[in-house]
Amino acid sequence: MAHLSEATIRRGDIEIAYRRGGDGPPLVFLHGFPLDGAMWQAQWEELSEHHDVIVPDLRGFGRSSLADDDVEQGVAMHRYAADAVALLSELNIEEPVALVGFSMGGYAAFQFALHHQSRLGALVLVDTRAGADTPEARAGRLAMADEVLAAGNVEAAFAMMPKLLAPSTVEKQGDVVEQLETMIRRQSPEAVAAAQRGMAARHDVGDQLAEIAVATLLIGGVDDAITPPDEMKQLAEVLPDGRFVEIADAGHMSPMENSAAVNAAIREFLGSVG
Numbered sequence: 123m124a125h126l127s128e129a130t131i132r133r134g135d136i137e138i139a140y141r142r143g144g145d146g147p148p149l150v151f152l153h154g155f156p157l158d159g160a161m162w163q164a165q166w167e168e169l170s171e172h173h174d175v176i177v178p179d180l181r182g183f184g185r186s187s188l189a190d191d192d193v194e195q196g197v198a199m200h201r202y203a204a205d206a207v208a209l210l211s212e213l214n215i216e217e218p219v220a221l222v223g224f225s226m227g228g229y230a231a232f233q234f235a236l237h238h239q240s241r242l243g244a245l246v247l248v249d250t251r252a253g254a255d256t257p258e259a260r261a262g263r264l265a266m267a268d269e270v271l272a273a274g275n276v277e278a279a280f281a282m283m284p285k286l287l288a289p290s291t292v293e294k295q296g297d298v299v300e301q302l303e304t305m306i307r308r309q310s311p312e313a314v315a316a317a318q319r320g321m322a323a324r325h326d327v328g329d330q331l332a333e334i335a336v337a338t339l340l341i342g343g344v345d346d347a348i349t350p351p352d353e354m355k356q357l358a359e360v361l362p363d364g365r366f367v368e369i370a371d372a373g374h375m376s377p378m379e380n381s382a383a384v385n386a387a388i389r390e391f392l393g394s395v396g
């Protein structure tokens with residue numbers, strides 16, 4: 123297992139923190155909401171054996187900071203993608219990367235694929251969706267943003283907990299439940315509000331999927347209650363070069379709940395596309 127070192131880059135008014143380690147072609151991971159790069163630990167421990175693994179904390183989350191107007195305006199998904207591109211440039215990585223985006227990180231990965239195509243060699247989308255929110259979901263996000271800011275803590279975000287994990291994970295993997303709770307608790311209300319406002323404003327990218335020509339792997343936990351595997355499977359059918367792998371014994375947080383299966387799927391996919 124390669125050691126990942128932690129560092130930050132300066133980007134305008136903010137700092138983007140990242141972990142990096144390993145040898146081989148670049149492999150970038152974008153985390154979900156309301157989490158940070160640590161959600162990928164089981165992936166970087168294994169995949170850094172054959173890849174130069176880069177794991178940013180998205181703007182506001184983990185050790186990365188927010189710009190002054192990010193909370194007010196929300197962070198649009200294309201801005202998380204632009205931050206990732208800026209990080210790669212700062213690290214002098216100009217060759218196309220393999221990009222793995224989970225849930226909110228997947229929304230950002232779609233933007234990366236659509237707007238920074240020359241930087242992308244292969245795409246892995248984990249427990250995510252192309253569609254925009256329903257009006258109810260959008261209203262729920264905006265309410266949560268207001269609530270965490272008013273409370274000055276992220277307690278309201280724990281309303282998501284029952285949907286994040288498969289029942290079998292809750293029953294048998296207490297360590298995963300604890301890691302997830304700890305990760306949510308350490309995020310700031312500002313990061314949660316900025317991301318929720320950004321996600322609420324995002325558009326459906328379903329009619330742009332034909333533009334994503336790179337080989338794409340879709341991964342979905344069989345018990346995912348947030349982004350059901352059937353939606354991921356349909357995405358694989360619509361994408362020009364898509365394939366789908368369902369992960370057993372996992373809900374939405376499949377990279378943490380069944381890391382062995384997720385790692386195997388990513389490894390086999392990257393092996394097959396070179």
Ligand code: MLT
Pocket residue numbers: 153154155156224225226227321348
């Ligand atoms: C995530 O895991 O990133 C979130 O469930 C995304 C969302 O709230 O749509």
